[in-house]
Amino acid sequence: MNEMERLKAEILRDYPRYTEDDRFTFRCHEQISCFNKCCADVNIFLSPYDILRMKNHLGMTSEQFLEDYTLMPTDQHQKYPVVLLEMTDAKDKHCPFVSDETGCTIYEDRPWACRMYPVGLATPAEDNPAAKEKDFYFMIRDAFCMGHEEDKGWTIREWLRNQGVETYDEMGKRFKEVAMHKWFENGKDLSPQQIDMFFTVCYNLDTFRRMIFQSSFLEKFEVDETHQEQMRRDDVELLKFGFDWLKFSLFGEPTITVKPNVLAEAEAKAQSSG
Ligand code: SF4
Ligand code: SF4
Numbered sequence: 001m002n003e004m005e006r007l008k009a010e011i012l013r014d015y016p017r018y019t020e021d022d023r024f025t026f027r028c029h030e031q032i033s034c035f036n037k038c039c040a041d042v043n044i045f046l047s048p049y050d051i052l053r054m055k056n057h058l059g060m061t062s063e064q065f066l067e068d069y070t071l072m073p074t075d076q077h078q079k080y081p082v083v084l085l086e087m088t089d090a091k092d093k094h095c096p097f098v099s100d101e102t103g104c105t106i107y108e109d110r111p112w113a114c115r116m117y118p119v120g121l122a123t124p125a126e127d128n129p130a131a132k133e134k135d136f137y138f139m140i141r142d143a144f145c146m147g148h149e150e151d152k153g154w155t156i157r158e159w160l161r162n163q164g165v166e167t168y169d170e171m172g173k174r175f176k177e178v179a180m181h182k183w184f185e186n187g188k189d190l191s192p193q194q195i196d197m198f199f200t201v202c203y204n205l206d207t208f209r210r211m212i213f214q215s216s217f218l219e220k221f222e223v224d225e226t227h228q229e230q231m232r233r234d235d236v237e238l239l240k241f242g243f244d245w246l247k248f249s250l251f252g253e254p255t256i257t258v259k260p261n262v263l264a265e266a267e268a269k270a271q272s273s274g
Contacts, residue, residue: 002075004043011122011138018119018137020157026118027150030103037144038117039098044085046070048202048242049171050111051083052235055205057109062206069096079184081199085111112172115163118145119156126180171236174243175202183251194250201242205235208242222257 018024029035046054055065066072071084087093097106104110118140124133137156141148160166178198190198201208211217212231223231223241230237244255258266 011120012124015138018139018156021155023153023155024139025151025153026147027152028147032146034144034146036098036100036103038142039095039104041087041093042095044111044113046083046085046111047172048175048239049168051203052205052239053109054106054111056235057106062204066204080179080190081195083203112165112168115165115168118147119159171239174240178243178246181251190250197249198246201246205238205242209238220259220262222259
């Protein structure tokens with residue numbers, strides 16, 4: 001069991017479980033003695049929506065963002081590709097976006113995990129889709145974090161709202177519908193080509209955009225003009241379409257429609273070769 005798996009097991013077994021109505025006290029501010037301590041030497045998994053927000057904040061393409069700021073760890077137990085924010089190689093391994101004076105320099109578009117801290121979310125079904133246990137919140141109590149000593153009170157719900165987590169959660173739910181799809185039950189694995197497709201759609205959105213608009217894709221699949229225009233202008237619409245595309249292409253769900261002439265050609269070809 002690696003460090004991450006050990007921690008997950010400990011959280012599921014030992015950590016007190018919080019609901020959205022449960023309360024905690026916490027305050028984080030620039031004058032606190034631990035300011036920025038939480039922004040170093042930390043494992044932050046980036047969701048597709050995290051990457052979309054961060055690369056747009058920085059005015060970068062997804063390719064460049066992935067190259068400059070991320071790591072792609074591989075693990076034989078992983079069902080799908082994941083992306084980690086790469087810490088700098090300074091002695092304290094701080095985040096590339098933290099500034100001594102002002103804290104997070106991408107604050108408005110900081111990732112979901114940074115918004116949630118010190119609240120964590122455990123998903124028991126992540127490693128075992130058949131698990132009946134529901135997701136639950138838990139409290140991360142790093143010894144260096146003095147915010148827990150402050151007396152500002154919150155419910156978990158108030159904290160999530162204050163940190164602007166709602167849109168992240170909405171996109172996170174769509175991502176989970178793909179990443180935790182029932183197709184993965186019974187030990188099914190993605191092929192190397194399917195892993196590439198998953199990675200491109202979820203993390204390398206600008207390449208996915210080229211795949212849609214600079215190939216024969218739109219000659220084969222029904223996407224009305226209005227929707228095409230929305231996807232050209234809005235990365236969020238493109239990512240939502242990408243999730244539908246993955247459900248269709250990986251799991252055979254009817255989320256995308258093949259054009260009738262393409263379907264007829266494919267059927268005729270199948271008959272002539274059969
Ligand atoms: S360690 Fe805790 S209190 Fe200190 S800056 Fe980070 S979140 Fe805020
Ligand atoms: S993205 Fe911002 S909040 Fe998150 S670790 Fe980096 S500096 Fe800290």
